[in-house]
Amino acid sequence: MSIHEAIRAHIADRERILSVSAILFRENGYERTSVREIAKACGMLPGSLHYRYRSKDDILVDMMRLAIENIISGIVVAISSVLDPLEKMRAALRAHVNVLMSGDAMVYVLLFEWRSLQGAARVQMIAERDRYENYWQTIFDTLKVQGCIRSDVDIDMLRLIGLGAVNWVATWYNEDGKYSLEQIGDAIWQMMTRGVLTKEYDEKAKKL
Amino acid sequence: MSIHEAIRAHIADRERILSVSAILFRENGYERTSVREIAKACGMLPGSLHYRYRSKDDILVDMMRLAIENIISGIVVAISSVLDPLEKMRAALRAHVNVLMSGDAMVYVLLFEWRSLQGAARVQMIAERDRYENYWQTIFDTLKVQGCIRSDVDIDMLRLIGLGAVNWVATWYNEDGKYSLEQIGDAIWQMMTRGVLTKEYDEKAKKL
DNA sequence: GTCTATACTCTGATAGAC
DNA sequence: GTCTATCAGAGTATAGAC
Secondary structure: OOHHHHHHHHHHHHHHHHHHHHHHHHHHOOOOOOHHHHHHHOOOOHHHHHHHOOOHHHHHHHHHHHHHHHHHHHHHHHHHOOOOHHHHHHHHHHHHHHHHHHHOHHHHHHHHOHHHOOOHHHHHHHHHHHHHHHHHHHHHHHHHHOOOEOOOOOHHHHHHHHHHHHHHHHHHOOOOOOOOHHHHHHHHHHHHHOOOEOHHHHHHHHHO | OOHHHHHHHHHHHHHHHHHHHHHHHHHHOOOOOOHHHHHHHOOOOHHHHHHHOOOHHHHHHHHHHHHHHHHHHHHHHHHHOOOOHHHHHHHHHHHHHHHHHHHOHHHHHHHHOHHHOOOHHHHHHHHHHHHHHHHHHHHHHHHHHOOOEOOOOOHHHHHHHHHHHHHHHHHHOOOOOOOOHHHHHHHHHHHHHOOOEOHHHHHHHHHO
16 A cells, blocks of 8 residues: 555545444443444444554544534535625525534534533534634625625624524424425524615516 | 421422422532432431431322422413503513513423433423423414404414523523623513514504 | 442553463 | 454443441
8 A cells, every 4th residue: 555545544444433433422422332333333442442542532532623614615615605705605604504413513513512522622523613603703894895784783693693593404494394494594684684784786686 | 296287397398309409400410419318308207207208209200290380370460460461461471571580490391401300200291391381372362353463474483492591591691791680681572572473562562 | 318348340551371 | 345253441330348
């Protein structure tokens, strides 16, 4: 095996371990999932898993790093081809809902299992969450600068409440339920935009 | 001790055990809190605690029962003296935020630790959560019947998204932060009501 | 009803052979 | 790098004396 193949295999291992762990964590919670279970689900023995991650906390911290990368890049891809700022925001919300609900279990874990970390691991995790928070802040700042959102609107509050509504969806969404992910994403987008847009964009929004 | 005193003492014990446990669960999570810790914090020994609750899960289930009672009665008290339907809704939202954030740790636990329960205990807990869900559904139904909310508005979606925004506040609210609980409650109320009220009430809402 | 002492299980982590 | 075997400790639950 060449050095390049070895590196590729190592990365593939990392992603496999993390995605398998994420599914277990989402299903049963971090604390109720044992390292033995994780190893078994990965087709390894506990000792081998220990070689990659020295502790269970390390798995969770690394998972959160990857989850942030995944959700940010998911949004970047979703909005890069959209020009209109309002539609960009709607696309970003849809992407967040999609990655959270139908995509990556890691993102769910990121949002709901961070309380399991303490001490230094918690500090690292908070730094990762701040990266994502800042990313959304940039999106909203841009909307305001572009004259999309009225200048008197508190965009921090808007972001906090809006993303809260989105994240909580994960606690009640049901694949066989009354609403599709698109409907939910759009309803939240509507609730966030109603009454906060400048006149020009308010007209546009009604047509979307 | 008379039989009445004994019953009172028993109820007081229950509330003490549950509120002490709730604080520990909120702080460290359900799984990371041991029954030894709970007993110690209650000033009892593990054996005595076991006499009241045969298992740790039983504590959590009973706590959820009390939490639902507390939050519903908190809202009932807050809205009972308010006549205007719109203000009733705002008062209910404020009460929910207040009980969740500054009041009862049990309500926080109810919202964030239910995933720790499995099997029969989980079924019981879901039944309790449904009671609360139904209570809010009644509030929204009333608003619609009274001609407060436009007839074309999907009040289920409104409720799900609005309460989601409220509940998520618990993950970011900071007592020393930029916003007070009242500001947050009102901002959510505004976001929920903007663009969904009938003309008559929309005028009223602007004055509130 | 309360306390002491303990049974039993499972956990995360590791040492050392291969 | 992977596997086997095991450690030390924590977890819940309980039996039985008072």
